[in-house]
Amino acid sequence: MNAKRIVVVSAGLSTPSSTRQLADRLAADAVGILRERGVEVDVQTFELRDLAHDITNHLLMGFAPPKLEEALDAVSSADGLIAVTPIFTTSYAGLFKSFIDVIDPQALTDLPVLMGATGGTPRHSLAIDYAIRPLFTYLHAIPVTTGVFAATGDWGGGDDGVRSLPDRIFRGAKEFADLVEQTDRSDFVNDPFALERPFGHLIGGLSGE
Amino acid sequence: MQFGIFTVSDITQDPTTGRTPTEHERIQATLTIAKHAEEVGLDVFALGEHHNPPFWSSSPTTTLAYIAGQTSTLQLSTATTLITTNDPVKVAEDYAMLQHVSGGRADLMLGRGNTGPVYPWFGKDIRQGLPLTLENYELLHRLWREDVVDWSGKFRTPLQGFTSTPRPLDGVPPFVWHGSIRSPEIAEQAAFYGDGFFANHIFWPASHTERMIALYRQRYEHHGHGTAAQAIVGLGGQVFMRKNSQDAVNDFRPYFDNAPVYGHGPSLEEFSQQTPLTVGSPQEVIDRTLGFRDYVGDYQRQLWLLDHAGLPLKTVLEQLDLLGGEVVPVLRKEFAKDRPADVPDAPTHASLVRAKYGDQAPRQATPNANRGDNLTVGSPYRDTASVEAAQSGSSRQAGAAFGPAATRKEVVR
Numbered sequence: 001m002n003a004k005r006i007v008v009v010s011a012g013l014s015t016p017s018s019t020r021q022l023a024d025r026l027a028a029d030a031v032g033i034l035r036e037r038g039v040e041v042d043v044q045t046f047e048l049r050d051l052a053h054d055i056t057n058h059l060l061m062g063f064a065p066p067k068l069e070e071a072l073d074a075v076s077s078a079d080g081l082i083a084v085t086p087i088f089t090t091s092y093a094g095l096f097k098s099f100i101d102v103i104d105p106q107a108l109t110d111l112p113v114l115m116g117a118t119g120g121t122p123r124h125s126l127a128i129d130y131a132i133r134p135l136f137t138y139l140h141a142i143p144v145t146t147g148v149f150a151a152t153g154d155w156g157g158g159d160d161g162v163r164s165l166p167d168r169i170f171r172g173a174k175e176f177a178d179l180v181e182q183t184d185r186s187d188f189v190n191d192p193f194a195l196e197r198p199f200g201h202l203i204g205g206l207s208g209e
Numbered sequence: 210m211q212f213g214i215f216t217v218s219d220i221t222q223d224p225t226t227g228r229t230p231t232e233h234e235r236i237q238a239t240l241t242i243a244k245h246a247e248e249v250g251l252d253v254f255a256l257g258e259h260h261n262p263p264f265w266s267s268s269p270t271t272t273l274a275y276i277a278g279q280t281s282t283l284q285l286s287t288a289t290t291l292i293t294t295n296d297p298v299k300v301a302e303d304y305a306m307l308q309h310v311s312g313g314r315a316d317l318m319l320g321r322g323n324t325g326p327v328y329p330w331f332g333k334d335i336r337q338g339l340p341l342t343l344e345n346y347e348l349l350h351r352l353w354r355e356d357v358v359d360w361s362g363k364f365r366t367p368l369q370g371f372t373s374t375p376r377p378l379d380g381v382p383p384f385v386w387h388g389s390i391r392s393p394e395i396a397e398q399a400a401f402y403g404d405g406f407f408a409n410h411i412f413w414p415a416s417h418t419e420r421m422i423a424l425y426r427q428r429y430e431h432h433g434h435g436t437a438a439q440a441i442v443g444l445g446g447q448v449f450m451r452k453n454s455q456d457a458v459n460d461f462r463p464y465f466d467n468a469p470v471y472g473h474g475p476s477l478e479e480f481s482q483q484t485p486l487t488v489g490s491p492q493e494v495i496d497r498t499l500g501f502r503d504y505v506g507d508y509q510r511q512l513w514l515l516d517h518a519g520l521p522l523k524t525v526l527e528q529l530d531l532l533g534g535e536v537v538p539v540l541r542k543e544f545a546k547d548r549p550a551d552v553p554d555a556p557t558h559a560s561l562v563r564a565k566y567g568d569q570a571p572r573q574a575t576p577n578a579n580r581g582d583n584l585t586v587g588s589p590y591r592d593t594a595s596v597e598a599a600q601s602g603s604s605r606q607a608g609a610a611f612g613p614a615a616t617r618k619e620v621v622r
Contacts, residue, residue, distance in 0.1 A: 060474035063413050065483055193393050193420045 003040035005186045006030065007078040009071075011048045011085040011096035012118070019118045020047065022150045022169075023084040026116055029173030030082065030180070039181055046071045048095050055095065058102045068102070076107035077189060080180035081141070083132070084116035087124045091131040092117070100135055108141040112179035114172050115147040125149035144175035210544050211555045212537045213253025214246055214529070215288035215445065215512040218266035221519035224467040229519075232265050236272075238522040239265075242515075243276045245526055247283040249533025255286035255318065255512055260327050270303040277311035284557070285311055288407075288512070289320025289388045293338050294331035296365065297345040301352035301373040308378040313558030318386040318407050318443075319346060321395075337364070339394055346385075350402065353382035356574075356588050372589050380572030381565055384556045386443055386510075389421070396421055400428030405441035405555070408505070411514060412470065414483050418444070419504040426506065438552055443510035444501055447486045450531045454489040460524075461488045468518035491535040498536075499543055507548050509555035511540070 008027050012019025023045070031041045048055065054068035064072055075081060085096035113136050117128050128147035136143040146168065154165040163171075216239060222229040230238065243254040254276065256269045266272060273285040285307065290300060300317075307315040321338050328335040344362045351358050352373040361367035377383065386405035389395035390413060399406040406425040408418045422442055429440035449464075451457035458477065465477045465488075480486055487497040498511065513532065516525040554560070562571050575592050 057475045057479075061412060061471055061480075063417070063483075065475070065479065066414075193424055 002187065003042045004034060004079040004180050004183075005074075005077070006041055006043045006080045006082065006180065007074045008043060008045040008082045009048060009075065009084070009096075009099065010045065011093045011099070013049055013086070013093070013095070015049075017047075018150065018152070018155065019084050019086050019116075021155075022116045022118055022148065023082055025166075025169050026082050026084065026114055026148060026173055026176075029170050030080070030114065030177045033174055033177040034181060037177075037181065041180075044074050046074070048099050051099070052095055055098050055102060059098060064102065072103060072107070075103065075111075077186050078111060079183050079186045080112045080114070080176060081108070082114045082116065082176070083136075084118070085132070087117050087119040087127045090124070091127055092135075097135075100139075103139070105139060108136065108139040110183070110185060111141040112176055112183060113141045113143045114176035115143055116150070116172075117147070118150050120152050122149070122151040122153070125151070142179060144172060144179065146172035146175055148172045210508070210541065211252040211284065211510045212532075212540065213251045213255065213284070213286075213510070213512050214242070214515050214532075215253075215255035215257070215286075216242070216266075216514070216516050217257040217288070218259060218264045219469060219517050220263040220265060221469060221517065222467075223519040223521055224463045226521075236265055238525075239272070239516070240276060240279070241522060242525055242529070243283065244279050245529050246533075247280045249529050250537060251283075251529070251533055253284045253286055253510065253512060255288040257288050258291055258322075259324065260330060261324060270307050273307055273315065274310050277307070277314060283314065285315050286386070287317045289318045289322070291322045291327065292319040292345050292349070293321045293341040294327050294333050295345075297349040298352065298365075298368070298371070298373060300345075301349050302375075304383050305353065305373065305375050305377050308383055308558070309375055313378050313381075313562075315558075316384040316386065316556075318388045318405075320388040321392075333364070339392070340364070342395070343398065346398065346402075350382075353377050356590055376572075376574035376590070378558065379562050379566075380574065381558065381561045383558075384561060386441075391417075391421075393421070393424055396425035397428050400425050400432050400434070400440070403429065403432065403434035405443055405509070407443035407510070407512075408445065410445040410485055410501075411447045412484060415485065415501075415504055422505040435553075436551070438506060438549065441510075441553070441555065442505055442508035443512065443555070444505060444508060445485075445512055445514065446498060446501070447484075447514045448494045448528070448532075448536075449488045449515075450491050450494055450528060450536075452490065454493060457488050457490065464518040464520055472518075491531050494536050495539050495543070498540055502544065507544070507552045509553070 006027065008023050010017065010020040010023040027043055031043060034041050051068050051071060054065040058064050058068060085092045088094070115128050115132050117132065128149055133143050133147065148168050150165055218239065220230060220232060220235045246254050256272055257266050258269050260267050269287050269290065276283065277285055304315060304317055321342055325335055333341060341364055344364055348360055348362065348365070351360065356372055356376065358371050359369055384405065386407040387395050387399035388407040388409060390409050396406055406422070408421055410418045425442070426437035426440045429435065430437040449457055449461040451460060462477055466472055471480055475483070477488065481488060485497065485501070487494050502508065515528045572592060574590050577589055577591050
C-alpha cells in the first residue's frame with residue numbers, strides 16, 4: 001500500500017508563527033495516530049508566506065509559477081489536508097483565501113480536511129465554522145466536524161475551562177486520521193488535460209467512440 | 210512554415226508618454242502594420258475580435274477585407290473569431306465573402322473569448338460556453354459544405370432549406386484553426402474535424418502548451434486524419450527586439466510593467482522565464498523560437514504579438530523590420546532542416562483546392578435561374594450534379610452530429 005499523503009498549509013504571516021505551530025501540532029497528532037495503526041504517512045508542509053508573490057501573480061496571470069504549482073499539485077493529489085489560518089478582521093487571512101482561489105474548483109473533491117485557526121482571543125473561534133467550513137464544503141471537500149481554534153491564551157494555561165488545546169487537537173486529528181486512513185484519493189492522479197468523456201458524447205451522440 | 214503577427218486590437222496608453230491614441234489613430238496604425246507585415250516578407254496577419262473598449266476590432270471581416278485590398282500575398286486570419294456569441298450563419302457568410310474578395314487568402318481561428326459580459330450582450334449564457342462552441346461549429350462546418358441545410362439545435366433558431374451565400378470560393382471552405390489555452394475539449398474538437406489547433410502559448414508555461422499539443426496530435430491521429438506528426442499546429446509568441454539585448458530590456462520594461470494582461474504582476478525576468486516572451490536581440494529570438502519545436506514538434510504557423518501594451522506605431526514597424534529582415538529568414542531555413550517530408554505545410558486555399566480536386570477544375574457555384582422553383586427543386590445551384598460526385602466522400606464524412614443523423618450507426622470516421 002502506498003503511504004498516505006498529508007499536506008499541511010499554514011497561512012501565518014509572522015516568523016515564528018503560532019499558526020504554523022498549531023499546524024505542526026495537528027499534523028503530529030494525526031501522523032502519530034495513523035502510524036500507531038500501521039499506516040505509512042508522508043507529510044508535506046507549505047507556508048503560504050513563501051508563496052505569497054506567486055499566489056498574487058497567479059491571480060493576475062492565470063497560471064502558477066513553478067513553486068506554487070508544486071504546492072497546488074500536492075494539495076490536489078493529497079489524502080488529507082490540514083489547513084490553518086490566522087483570523088483577521090472576523091475571517092480567514094486574505095492570503096489564505098487567495099490560495100484557495102487559485103486551486104482548481106474540482107481539485108479538492110472528497111479531500112478530508114482538518115481546519116485550524118489562530119487568533120488573539122477565543123471570541124473569534126466560531127470563524128472556523130461560519131467562514132472556513134463553507135469554503136471547503138463548497139469545494140466538495142470533507143472538513144471534519146472538529147475545527148481547532150487556538151487563541152493566544154491557549155498557548156499558556158488558559159484553556160476554555162472544558163477542554164485544553166491539546167485535547168482539542170487530538171480530537172480533530174483523530175477524526176481526520178479516520179478519514180485519511182480510508183481514502184485512496186492519492187492513487188488517482190488528477191490530470192487537467194484528460195478529456196472527461198470521449199468527444200462523441202460531447203458533440204451529441206456520435207457512436208463508435 | 211508560415212510566420213506572421215497577431216493583434217488583440219487594444220488601445221492602451223503609452224506608459225512612457227502618458228498619451229493614449231484615438232480609436233481612429235489606432236485603427237489606421239493597425240492597417241499600416243498589416244501592410245508592413247507583407248512588405249517585410251511575413252505570411253500572416255491575424256486580428257482579434259472584441260466588443261468593448263479599450264479594443265476596437267468589433268468587425269474583423271470589414272478590416273481584413275480592406276487589408277486584402279491593400280495587399281497581395283498576405284494571408285488574413287483571426288485571433289480569435291468568437292464561435293460562442295457570433296451567429297454561425299453570419300460567420301459562414303462573412304468569411305466566405307472574405308475568401309472571395311481576398312482571392313482565397315482568408316482563414317480563421319475560432320475561440321470562446323475572454324470577456325464574460327460578451328455572452329449576455331449577445332443573448333448567450335457563459336455557462337454554455339463549451340456546448341455553444343461545439344454546436345455552433347458543427348453548424349458552421351455544414352453550412353460551408355452543404356448547399357442546402359436543414360438544421361435544429363439548442364442555441365439558435367432552426368433552419369429549413371437554408372443556403373449560406375456566397376458558397377465558399379472554389380467550393381473549398383476557409384481553413385479553420387481552433388484556439389484554446391486550457392480546454393482539452395477544444396484540442397479534441399480540432400482533432401475530430403481534422404482542423405488546425407493553435408496554442409496561444411504566450412501567457413502560459415511551455416509545459417502546458419506541450420501537453421495540449423500532444424493531446425491534439427494524438428487525437429488527430431485517432432480520428433484518422435493522418436499521423437500525429439502531420440497534425441496542423443500553430444503557436445503564439447511574443448517578442449521585443451533591439452540590436453543590443455540590454456537596450457531591448459530597458460526599452461520594453463515600462464510597457465511590460467504596465468501591460469493590460471501581466472502588468473503589475475511578475476517581473477519581466479520571471480515572465481520571460483515562465484512563458485515564451487523573449488525580450489532581447491534578434492539572435493535570442495531566433496534561438497528561443499527554434500526551441501519551440503523541441504516540445505511541440507514540427508509545426509505549421511508561428512504568430513507573434515508585437516503591437517500591444519501601448520507600443521507606438523514607429524516602434525512596432527521597427528520590430529517588423531527586424532522580424533522580416535533578420536529573424537524570419539533564418540527561422541525559415543532552420544525550421545526546414547530535418548523537417549520530415551511528410552509533415553505538411555499550413556493549408557492554403559491553393560493546397561486545399563489541390564487536395565480536393567487534384568487536376569480537375571474546382572467548383573464554380575452558379576445559381577439557378579431566379580424562378581419560383583429555384584429553391585424547391587433539387588438544389589439552388591445548377592452545377593450541383595457535377596460537384597456531388599467529387600464531394601460525396603467528404604460530405605458523408607462531415608455528417609451531422611446532431612439530430613437523427615447523430616445516432617446513425619454507419620457514421621464512421
